[in-house]
Amino acid sequence: MADLSYIGEATVEAMRKDRPDMQGTCWNITSGKVVGEVMQTPSKDFWGVEKIANNTHSDWGPKQMCDIIVRAERWVDITSLSTPTGKFLGCLGKAFKQLHDTGRPVTIRAFFGNIIGNPTNVYEVMNALKKELPEDTALKIWVGSLRVGLSAQATWNHSKIIAVDGQYILQGGHNMWDAHYLQKNPVRDVSVELEGPVAHDGHIFANWMWQVMSSMDVSLILDDSSLPTMTVCEGQPTRVQLNRFPDSIERQAPQYEAKVGVAAVGVAKIISLGRYGNLQIGSAPANPSDAGLEAMMASARKSIRISQQDLGPLAVPIKFVTVPLPGTVWPTKYFQAIGGALCRGVDVHIMVSNPHSVPGGVKMANYGNGWTCEDVGGMLVKVAMESNPQVPVEEMSRLVSSHLKISYIRSSSKSRDWPDGEHVGNHSKVIIVDEIAHYIGSQNLYIANLCEWGLIFDDADQTAKFMDSYWNPMWQQTFNAKDCLANEVMERALSEWPQYDDSSVEARTLAAAHSLKQICLDAGSVDIKEAKEYLERLGYGVDMEVKGLLDAMEEFHDLDKKKSGHGGDPCCCAVQ
Structure with a gap:
């Protein structure tokens, strides 16, 4: 660690102590070249602007993502929280078509989370991505989603990675949600594009999540179901869904393997670090980034x-x-x-x-x-x-x-x-x-047991x-x-803060249930049974009136989808 600063040394030492066996899988010491300035939306030109009223201020964002994808010669990994929407989804479809037109045999894996009460419909995503692709395309595409658990400690993917050929990568905080990022008064976010060996680490991080999915009984996973299959993983209730195109390719996605001879670009010293939450295969928790970020700040x-x-x-x-x-x-x-x-x-x-x-x-x-x-x-x-x-x-x-x-x-x-x-x-x-x-990445400092990945630029x-x-x-x-x-x-x-008045529990419960109702009604897809079970697991009793409202949600939502033909942007999630 001679080339690292005292901050980098403290970070690496903490992760070696926590999970030495995960070096090269969930954390690593690497290098790369930052491409241009950091990707922030809206751009730095919008600091000091009182309102952002147009819907074109950050259209370059999805284009930048897809410009990386179309460079692929053999492999693309995409990980994100949930379904891409609007211009993000449109740009991905165009990028896949452009790759098809090259004739290159590119493997594409897209892995999403399954938010409680608002699961990802990978069948719908795949239909949009393959719309302009023939069955005899040289591309091989897998789209999967997964969540393990149904509680405040449930795990789903929260990383945001686009990695290509072990050589190009874009990662950080951006979800692929049109209404949140590209329209008026957007949320602010930061990601970063790089070239070099650091991209390899993004692929390897994604490997483990795909490996967890591969360990499940594929006969339980329906390709054309609108909602993910309910099953059990490591004794916990699990939601999983998988789709592939063309239909002739193998059911499970392959594992990425590094290509020999990838050029080392740039001199920036980088530490990649991530966590898998409950997504583990017969091992202890693999969350080294928790220890790494703690040590990074403690070294100040x-x-x-x-x-x-x-x-x-x-x-x-x-x-x-x-x-x-x-x-x-x-x-x-x-x-x-x-x-x-x-x-x-x-x-x-x-x-x-x-x-x-x-x-x-x-x-x-x-x-x-x-x-x-x-x-x-x-x-x-x-x-x-x-x-x-x-x-x-x-x-x-x-x-x-x-x-x-x-x-x-x-x-x-x-x-x-x-x-x-x-x-x-x-x-x-x-x-x-x-x-x-x-550090730039996907990991929040409030506690959430999700799959996360990011980079420390030492x-x-x-x-x-x-x-x-x-x-x-x-x-x-x-x-x-x-x-x-x-x-x-x-x-x-x-003081003794924070303390909460038990007498207000009923009022909070009712408000929470009504809030969850609105969240689910506006979501792109919803599982009412799961929403009710989630409330019960959190300890919130739901009175008969609210139960009736929740029961009516499914019928209302089905009618709304028939009118629109497609679910909208995810409107709210507890962990973004």
Whole structure:
């Protein structure tokens, strides 16, 4: 590790201690060349803009994704949260047709998650992707989706990767959702394109998820079902769906194997790191990125900068009260790392999404779990004080006043809201330490047991470029000291907060059920039985009125789909 900084060394050492056997599969030390500036949507030119009203501001995003795909000579891996929609789906179809026209025998694997209550319909996705392809195409395409578990700790894919031939890759936070990213008042996000050996790691990460699917009984998986098959994996309820084209190819997708002689491009030192949650094959949990990100932040000597959707736990998606979902917790280990740095006088700057943010192109979304900046700061300082009892309260108060800054994202410094009244949303997953190393990937710092993947750039020059392109203009528009007052943070940290009034459980339950009803009604596809079971597993009783509403959802949704011919963008998911 001689070529790594002290940040990179700490990160790698933590992952070697956690899962040494997963090096080369779930984490690795590699290299690559960053192509152009970081991919941020909307582009940096839109910082300071009070409204984004047109629907063409980020059309270059799906085009950039597909420009990478059409370079393929032999292999394409795509992983994303759920069904691509709108221009994203259209661009993918055009890219597949362009690949077909070359005659090259390219293997394409597309792997998606299955969000609880809003499963991916891979049959519908495949129909859109193959629309212009003949049965005798040289392409071999597999589209799969998977979820293991039905609780707050369920696992589905959350990584966002496009990897081509072990040589080209685009990864980060972007989902392929037209209404969220390409229409008016969009959510903000960050990804990065690279060339070089780092792309190989993206393929290998995808291999494990496909291997889990291959371990299941394929006779249970229906190619043409609108909903994923219900089965059991590692003793947990599981949703799985698989489709292939042409029909003549083998049922299960093959494993990617590295091509000998791929050129090493660029000199940027990179650490790839991921986690698989419950997607494991007879082994202990394989989540080394948790330990890696914790160690990265704990190694800070001067500064930690964080851009995230939220840091508080998943909560009931209602606006008048913030209540964690049963089984969810605050990210204590991350807060111990950040809080320990704060106690050493390290500057901690955090930017989060406004609670319950809704992009202008969708009816309902939830970019922000509901926690305020002062909630996040209060819990961070509470954990810091418990973990560092040697720091007196007076000194902690001074440290908070001088070194801790937490703010909501803004498009323009004038307001947290778009002109239509909806809050500005953030979906980025960014960490910068000491202006030496930075992380871009899919992993949120609030706790969610999903499949995640990202990259740490252990390179001061590359980190400086990233800060100039993204962090500095963002922070200039975003930071407002009034978002997080030091006295409010300390009041929370020194109190018994958070506590919840048991007498309001019934009201919260009813509101949660109604909210889930609206979420499912607007979703592209829905499983009513699963939605009810999920509520019961979370401990929410559903009264007869709400049960009746849930029972009516399936009939309503079927009628709506017949009218539209296609489900719309995913409108809301607990983990984005």
